[in-house]
Amino acid sequence: MIQKGNFLLLDIVELRSWLQKQKITRSIDRLQVHHTASPNYATRQLLNGIAKQDIWKCLEGMRTYHLSQGWSGTGQNITVTESGQIAISLDRDLNKTPAGIAGSNTGAICIEIIGNFDKGGDTMTDNQKQSVIHLYACLAEKLNLSINTDTVVYHAWYTPKTGTRLSDFIPGKSSKTCPGTNFWGDGNSIAAANRNFIPQIKAELDRLRNNIPNATPVPITKPKDDEPMTEAEKLQVATLEKTIQQQADWIKAEKLKANMECPTWAQEAYKYYKDYISDTTGSYDFWRQLVINYRKDNNIKVSK
Numbered sequence: 096m097i098q099k100g101n102f103l104l105l106d107i108v109e110l111r112s113w114l115q116k117q118k119i120t121r122s123i124d125r126l127q128v129h130h131t132a133s134p135n136y137a138t139r140q141l142l143n144g145i146a147k148q149d150i151w152k153c154l155e156g157m158r159t160y161h162l163s164q165g166w167s168g169t170g171q172n173i174t175v176t177e178s179g180q181i182a183i184s185l186d187r188d189l190n191k192t193p194a195g196i197a198g199s200n201t202g203a204i205c206i207e208i209i210g211n212f213d214k215g216g217d218t219m220t221d222n223q224k225q226s227v228i229h230l231y232a233c234l235a236e237k238l239n240l241s242i243n244t245d246t247v248v249y250h251a252w253y254t255p256k257t258g259t260r261l262s263d264f265i266p267g268k269s270s271k272t273c274p275g276t277n278f279w280g281d282g283n284s285i286a287a288a289n290r291n292f293i294p295q296i297k298a299e300l301d302r303l304r305n306n307i308p309n310a311t312p313v314p315i316t317k318p319k320d321d322e323p324m325t326e327a328e329k330l331q332v333a334t335l336e337k338t339i340q341q342q343a344d345w346i347k348a349e350k351l352k353a354n355m356e357c358p359t360w361a362q363e364a365y366k367y368y369k370d371y372i373s374d375t376t377g378s379y380d381f382w383r384q385l386v387i388n389y390r391k392d393n394n395i396k397v398s399k
Contacts, residue, residue, distance in 0.1 A: 097390075101169065102154045103183040107226045110181055111233045111303070120190050123238050125203040126231055127195045128249045128292075129171070130274040131157070135211035141177055144220045145359060153209070154182055161194065170194035171207040173230065178359070179222030181230060196250055196270065198258020203248075204234060212275025219279070232299035242297045244285050249274055251283040358382055364389035 096113070097104045105113055134157070140147035153176075158169040168186030172193050175181055187193060195205030208227055210217040219227075231247060240246045250273035251264040261268060264283045272283060281287040301307075357365045361382040367389050377385075 098185075099151050100155055101158055101184065101186045102151070102174075103185055104150065105181045105183065107179050107181065107222075107229055110226075110230060111236075114233050114237050117189060117237070119238070121192070122202055123189075123204055124240065124246065125199075126234055126240070126247050127193070127203050127205045128247060128274045128278075129195060129205065129207045130212045130278065131174075131207050131209050132211045132213070132273065132275075134209055136177060136209075136217040137211075139177065139209070141217075144177060144222060145362060146177055149363065150176060150178075150180070150182075157207075158184075158186070166194050171205040173204065173206045175206065175208045175223060175226050175230060177209055177220050177223050179220070179226040181226055196248075196253050196258050197256055199253055199260070200258075206230065208274060210275075212278045213272055214275075214277045216275065216277065224279075228295050228299050231296045232303055235296065235300050236303055242293055242300060244288055244293065247288070247293060247296065249278070249283050249288065252285070355379065355382070361386050367393075 096106070096109050134148075134153055136146075138148070139153060146153075154169075154174065157171075157174075161168065161170045168191075169184040170187070170193060172184055172187050172189055172191070173181060174184070183189075189204065192200050193203060193205030194200060195203060195207075206227075208219075208223065210219060210223070212219065231242075234240070235242055235246070244252075248260075249264070250271050251269045252261050253259065253270050254261060254268060255270040258270075263285050264272070274283060276283055279287070279292050281291050355378070356376055364382075364385045368385060
């Protein structure tokens with residue numbers, strides 16, 4: 096958990112406990128779903144799930160643009176990054192009405208997912224998918240919301256300016272294609288939401304409420320007796336298996352070498368000191384100390 100500038104950056108494992116401690120004083124009955132469109136994976140120079148652009152620069156850039164539109168601060172309450180980290184807008188905290196869907200923001204939380212998920216655009220990373228599902232489930236748990244297309248709403252289901260709710264995404268009538276015509280690999284229609292997105296949030300919420308441990312926040316749903324798994328469930332299982340295999344491969348690799356390549360969590364620190372580092376490998380303690388020094392030199396506050 097790191098606070099810098101106008102944002103608080105959480106790892107997915109920190110979200111639920113942080114959210115449970117928050118005191119929400121306004122009435123909230125809807126969770127908006129948005130993609131940023133820009134910034135996106137290309138503008139963030141994403142490679143193998145890692146963005147070259149500094150995340151703080153990205154967040155502050157969005158805030159600066161929103162201020163230029165005459166808004167009082169960052170439009171969204173929450174942003175989900177490609178790496179799966181979750182940024183809370185400190186200038187638009189959960190008790191402040193967002194600027195997400197013109198005419199339909201009262202009683203809503205605005206969540207922006209970094210990327211362009213229109214057809215031909217970005218393919219969402221597994222980490223980002225996991226965090227998105229976990230985030231909506233945690234918010235539903237905190238706010239005691241049922242999960243359906245009246246409580247989890249796509250921007251595409253509303254008209255521009257007045258924010259009138261439509262029967263579905265209707266080209267020419269909808270405000271935008273947001274969260275994308277290929278969102279979740281399925282589209283931005285109500286039917287698409289009910290096929291994949293909504294069921295996965297429900298499954299994760301059930302897991303949370305029943306205190307079922309899970310190595311990753313991807314919901315794993317066991318089919319009923321002799322009932323074949325759905326495509327969504329197969330995807331969930333495959334994602335979990337992939338994560339476990341990646342962890343096993345990493346452990347095996349570490350046993351074979353004394354030094355490790357710069358890990359993802361130390362990338363920003365490495366870039367900051369790269370002119371003074373002669374090698375790109377080091378021990379875990381080396382990378383850890385590098386991150387500590389980076390945070391100290393840049394006055395980055397870390398919350399526990």
